[in-house]
Amino acid sequence: MKLLETARQLGRRSILPVMYRAGIPALMTRLYGDSLTIACYHGVTISGSMPYSGRHLPATTFRRHLRFYRRHFNVVSLARMFELVERNEPVDKPTLAITFDDGYANNLEIALPILEEFDCPATVFLSTIVFEAANHIIYADVLDILRIHGPPSGIVVDGVTYRRGRGRDMVSETGASLYERLVECMPNERDRIVDQLLERYDVRSIIDKEKIQYWRLLDSTGVVRLDNHPLVDVEAHGHGHYLLDKIPRGDAEADLIRCKTLFREKLDRDPEVLAFPAGSYTRQTIELARKLGFRYLLAERYKTPDDGDDPHLLERVSISGSTNYYSNILNYAFSLRRSNRIKQ
Numbered sequence: 554m555k556l557l558e559t560a561r562q563l564g565r566r567s568i569l570p571v572m573y574r575a576g577i578p579a580l581m582t583r584l585y586g587d588s589l590t591i592a593c594y595h596g597v598t599i600s601g602s603m604p605y606s607g608r609h610l611p612a613t614t615f616r617r618h619l620r621f622y623r624r625h626f627n628v629v630s631l632a633r634m635f636e637l638v639e640r641n642e643p644v645d646k647p648t649l650a651i652t653f654d655d656g657y658a659n660n661l662e663i664a665l666p667i668l669e670e671f672d673c674p675a676t677v678f679l680s681t682i683v684f685e686a687a688n689h690i691i692y693a694d695v696l697d698i699l700r701i702h703g704p705p706s707g708i709v710v711d712g713v714t715y716r717r718g719r720g721r722d723m724v725s726e727t728g729a730s731l732y733e734r735l736v737e738c739m740p741n742e743r744d745r746i747v748d749q750l751l752e753r754y755d756v757r758s759i760i761d762k763e764k765i766q767y768w769r770l771l772d773s774t775g776v777v778r779l780d781n782h783p784l785v786d787v788e789a790h791g792h793g794h795y796l797l798d799k800i801p802r803g804d805a806e807a808d809l810i811r812c813k814t815l816f817r818e819k820l821d822r823d824p825e826v827l828a829f830p831a832g833s834y835t836r837q838t839i840e841l842a843r844k845l846g847f848r849y850l851l852a853e854r855y856k857t858p859d860d861g862d863d864p865h866l867l868e869r870v871s872i873s874g875s876t877n878y879y880s881n882i883l884n885y886a887f888s889l890r891r892s893n894r895i896k897q
């Protein structure tokens with residue numbers, strides 16, 4: 554296992570830069586000149602969010618991404634991307650849209666000035682809970698912070714002790730993942746466990762003491778500022794970031810209605826696009842979202858090959874902050890092969 558990890562590290566540090574400098578990503582953009590792809594980011598901070606989380610990139614790396622995109626792609630807004638697919642419009646260059654999930658404050662404070670620098674449009678998918686709970690911490694970030702700064706003896710949830718496991722997870726003695734448990738559990742249960750963890754381990758004091766910044770979400774003023782910016786669109790990521798296909802249909806419906814209501818109250822409009830939290834959906838989730846007026850939907854990866862025939866459901870390429878620039882760009886370049894291509 555250790556050998557495999559060493560080989561992977563070696564690959565990232567030496568082989569991938571060689572592949573990059575040999576022009577492979579640029580070659581892929583020429584080979585797949587009709588590709589339409591959507592990049593999925595979470596955040597950009599001064600120095601990234603490792604070792605806590607792989608969801609945020611260092612600003613210098615994000616700047617390199619945009620420089621690469623500007624050179625090799627047409628960078629368009631997500632609205633334009635859906636329009637291209639809907640109208641079956643041919644493109645003269647690989648075309649890319651940029652998205653950010655969850656609504657982190659750094660989207661406004663750090664990513665936006667870099668987007669402006671390169672004149673790149675982006676869409677921010679907001680969990681509307683930010684409008685209701687000031688200083689809300691996403692459950693994944695609570696776990697990440699406790700993994701690094703929690704008691705060495707592990708953290709206890711409902712009598713079960715979870716300790717730092719391999720990678721970025723916390724596992725019980727029987728190998729059960731706390732992260733997976735929280736991702737998949739019912740809304741009330743997840744909220745109860747997270748509240749318990751925040752209180753029992755005094756997560757907010759840890760944040761203050763360690764001066765942890767990356768977890769901060771946008772506040773209402775920040776959302777409005779992003780929404781009014783000519784380069785940015787704000788769209789929906791549900792309300793409480795629950796897996797809409799795993800919770801009861803009634804809860805999923807209530808979550809999406811809450812999300813829509815808050816868009817109306819705070820931004821004076823309906824959201825048009827829904828990015829499924831954690832990319833999790835089924836046919837029923839799609840039908841529910843459509844019934845509630847979400848015209849366009851975003852997956853991470855399609856769940857069935859037929860999903861690719863639906864011009865209003867597009868997939869995205871995840872960008873990771875836990876790997877280096879070369880790895881992300883090569884991964885992106887290879888993803889052009891399976892992109893939302895227009896059938897001409």
Ligand SMILES: [Zn+2]
Nearest residue numbers: 654655830831
């Ligand atoms: Zn999300």
